[in-house]
Amino acid sequence: MPDMHSRSVQDYLKALYKLQHNDTPVSTSELAARLHVAPASATAMIKKLADAGLVEHVPYQGSRLTESGRREAVNMVRRHRIIEQFLQEVLHYRWDEVDEEAEVLEHAVSDKMVDRMWEVLGRPSHDPHGSPIPDADGHVPHQPGTPLSEWPDNTPATIVRLVERSPEELRYFAQQGIRPGEAVQIVQRAPFDGPITIRTASGETSLSPELAQAIHVQ
Amino acid sequence: MPDMHSRSVQDYLKALYKLQHNDTPVSTSELAARLHVAPASATAMIKKLADAGLVEHVPYQGSRLTESGRREAVNMVRRHRIIEQFLQEVLHYRWDEVDEEAEVLEHAVSDKMVDRMWEVLGRPSHDPHGSPIPDADGHVPHQPGTPLSEWPDNTPATIVRLVERSPEELRYFAQQGIRPGEAVQIVQRAPFDGPITIRTASGETSLSPELAQAIHVQ
DNA sequence: ATCATTTTTTAGCCTTGCCTAAATTATAAT
DNA sequence: ATTATAATTTAGGCAAGGCTAAAAAATGAT
Ligand SMILES: [Mn+2]
Ligand SMILES: [Mn+2]
Ligand SMILES: [Mn+2]
Ligand SMILES: [Mn+2]
Numbered sequence: 001m002p003d004m005h006s007r008s009v010q011d012y013l014k015a016l017y018k019l020q021h022n023d024t025p026v027s028t029s030e031l032a033a034r035l036h037v038a039p040a041s042a043t044a045m046i047k048k049l050a051d052a053g054l055v056e057h058v059p060y061q062g063s064r065l066t067e068s069g070r071r072e073a074v075n076m077v078r079r080h081r082i083i084e085q086f087l088q089e090v091l092h093y094r095w096d097e098v099d100e101e102a103e104v105l106e107h108a109v110s111d112k113m114v115d116r117m118w119e120v121l122g123r124p125s126h127d128p129h130g131s132p133i134p135d136a137d138g139h140v141p142h143q144p145g146t147p148l149s150e151w152p153d154n155t156p157a158t159i160v161r162l163v164e165r166s167p168e169e170l171r172y173f174a175q176q177g178i179r180p181g182e183a184v185q186i187v188q189r190a191p192f193d194g195p196i197t198i199r200t201a202s203g204e205t206s207l208s209p210e211l212a213q214a215i216h217v218q
Numbered sequence: 219m220p221d222m223h224s225r226s227v228q229d230y231l232k233a234l235y236k237l238q239h240n241d242t243p244v245s246t247s248e249l250a251a252r253l254h255v256a257p258a259s260a261t262a263m264i265k266k267l268a269d270a271g272l273v274e275h276v277p278y279q280g281s282r283l284t285e286s287g288r289r290e291a292v293n294m295v296r297r298h299r300i301i302e303q304f305l306q307e308v309l310h311y312r313w314d315e316v317d318e319e320a321e322v323l324e325h326a327v328s329d330k331m332v333d334r335m336w337e338v339l340g341r342p343s344h345d346p347h348g349s350p351i352p353d354a355d356g357h358v359p360h361q362p363g364t365p366l367s368e369w370p371d372n373t374p375a376t377i378v379r380l381v382e383r384s385p386e387e388l389r390y391f392a393q394q395g396i397r398p399g400e401a402v403q404i405v406q407r408a409p410f411d412g413p414i415t416i417r418t419a420s421g422e423t424s425l426s427p428e429l430a431q432a433i434h435v436q
Numbered sequence: 437a438t439c440a441t442t443t444t445t446t447a448g449c450c451t452t453g454c455c456t457a458a459a460t461t462a463t464a465a466t
Numbered sequence: 467a468t469t470a471t472a473a474t475t476t477a478g479g480c481a482a483g484g485c486t487a488a489a490a491a492a493t494g495a496t
Contacts, residue, residue, distance in 0.1 A: 008483065028444060041484055043445055048482090060444060060491055090308065091334040101328055108326035110319055116309040226453060246474060259454055261475055266452090278461055278474060 007107040010076050011035060012045050013054060016065050017073035025062025071138045078134040079106045079114050081127035086117040088128045095128035096174040100167050129170075130161030130180035130216070145216035149196065149209045153186045157217035165214055173215075177202030184217060225325040228294050229253060230263050231272060234283050235291035243280025289356045296352040297324045297332050299345035304335040306346045313346035314392040318385050347388075348379030348398035348434070363434035367414065367427045371404045375435035383432055391433075395420030402435060 005013075015034045019026045032042035050057040054069035065073060083105050084098040093101070109117075118124070118133075125141065126132055132141040145160040159182045162173055173179065177200045187204060188197040195206040207215075223231075233252045237244045250260035264281050267273040272287035283291060301323050302316040311319070327335075336342070336351075343359065344350055350359040363378040377400045380391055391397065395418045405422060406415040413424040425433075 006482075029442095037483090038485060039444065040446080040486080044483075047445095087331075091331065091338060093334070101331060104326050104328075105323075108322050110322075113305075113309065113319060116311075120309060224452075247472095255453090256455060257474065258456080258476080262453075265475095 005072065008045065009049065009052075009054075010072070010107055012042075012049060013065065013069055013073040014076045014080075016055065016063060017070065017077065020064060023064075025058070025064045027062045031063070074134045074138050074140060076106055077140075078136070079109065081131055081133045082114055082118050082121070082124070083109065084127045084129070085121055085124050085133070089121055090117075094174065095179065096167070096170040098128055099164060099170065128180075129164060130159070131164065143216070145218050147213045148184065148186070148198070148215040148217050149212040151186060151217055153189055156183060156185050158183055159215060160218045161216040163214040163216065169211065169214065176200070176205045178205075178215065184215070223290065226263065227267065227270075227272075228290070228325055230260075230267060231283065231287055231291040232294045232298075234273065234281060235288060235295065238282060241282075243276070243282045245280050249281070292352045292356050292358060294324055295358075296354070297327065299349055299351045300332055300336050300339070300342075301327065302345045302347070303339055303342050303351070307339055308335075312392065313397065314385070314388040316346055317382060317388060346398075347382060348377070349382065361434070363436050365431045366402065366404070366416070366433040366435050367430040369404060369435055371407055374401060374403050376401055377433060378436045379434040381432040381434065387429065387432065394418070394423045396423075396433060402433070 012031070012035065015031055016026050019030055019034060028042050028046065029039050031046075032039040035042065046055060046057050046063050049055040049069065050063075053066055054072065055063045055065055057063045080102050083102040084095075087093040087098045087101055088095055124133060132143050134140045143161060148157070151157055159178065159180050161180060162170065162178070164170075178184070182200055185199050186196055187199045190196070193209050195208055196212045197204055197206045198212075230249070230253065233249055234244050237248055237252060246260050246264065247257050249264070250257040253260065264273060264275050267287065268275040268281075271284055272290065273281045273283055275281045298320050301320040302313075305311040305316045305319055306313055342351060350361050352358045361379060366375070369375055377396065377398050379398060380388065380396070382388075396402070400418055403417050404414055405417050408414070411427050413426055414430045415422055415424045416430075
């Protein structure tokens, strides 16, 4: 299984994997938006991925990863998270800085180097954002936790994970004292899917439900 | 100083820097050979580098780096050597394994990451092959040492550096017990630039003068 | 059922960096 | 001083991975 796919191919596979939460196919425009690419560019790439047997594509309907595509996507997620953990633990990066660097390095480091990092770290099971590190054989550990947007009001909770999104959002979380391990509580919830106000150790903040979805608690 | 040059550009600059030992311009074919590309490809790239003000090129004569080109080349050498040292010290690579990984990573890691690696290593001055690590401001420390090919016969010496070449050659050196810090001595020298026989702690070997030039002693 | 809007695909173009084959220039040998 | 050889450049192509503009299909609203 020669994983010698290009950086672009690897990023497309990872994006498809993350967008395919339910099991409905991923739309071309979602994918394009995620990767900051024109829809036409995504269409062209999807065709190549389909030819390579990495996705199944029904024109005008959407795309889903094949088993082989999923395997490579999960492997990229594994690499990404191990690198993030390494950057934090060994090179003293902050958890809101690791993603940017890992986004590049995940395509550059060898399998050997990923293994060494994992060993040096003591075989970690989670990355700095609380996301689980998949096994080398493609198994993704189940992650307990509920999106904060679905948590009952005025009920104490602990942040277990911040689902990866943009670096800006992560920096905003960091700034607001929102980080894995921290205690939170929903103080107020505006009607009609309005902003959710939460209290953490460092004060109160209002978040859009969209954003509150990225905070997983328990 | 936006160093956002492509991987290819960076590798061409580094190659030019290493080939330009004396001060005669570097020939296009030398450069092409070093980078395993066709001469025509090197010509095309040289033209782009010249347009970007990184080299001066006289058609049919050769190329030499401008000051700005030299600066970027030296910076790439710095990155390469810091990464090599990091791979050896932190990830337990052997010194004959580090080059291959560093050749890729040097283009992928951020300046921040290079700085962190250098700090975590305790600001090292040399890489695993005994080559000096240039300063961040482009100054290259002078390296004492003489090519073994020019060392007097039957005179004990210590290896201070193995000048970087192919991974295969480095692995051969490792296998023959030739490594920085080791004692060597020329036992015999065949006439007409013939093979040089040397003795190390682990036995005797014959090397071409070409290869013996890569071993710097003192 | 028809029309308007949105989504997706197609068509055509661009840049980077490589290639081979053919010209051109420099160098070496008569 | 030619002439042969070697080095270098030019010409013409190719694959990846982007882009915009135009066509086509799906979706939603009268
Ligand atoms: Mn990436
Ligand atoms: Mn993460
Ligand atoms: Mn390189
Ligand atoms: Mn080295």
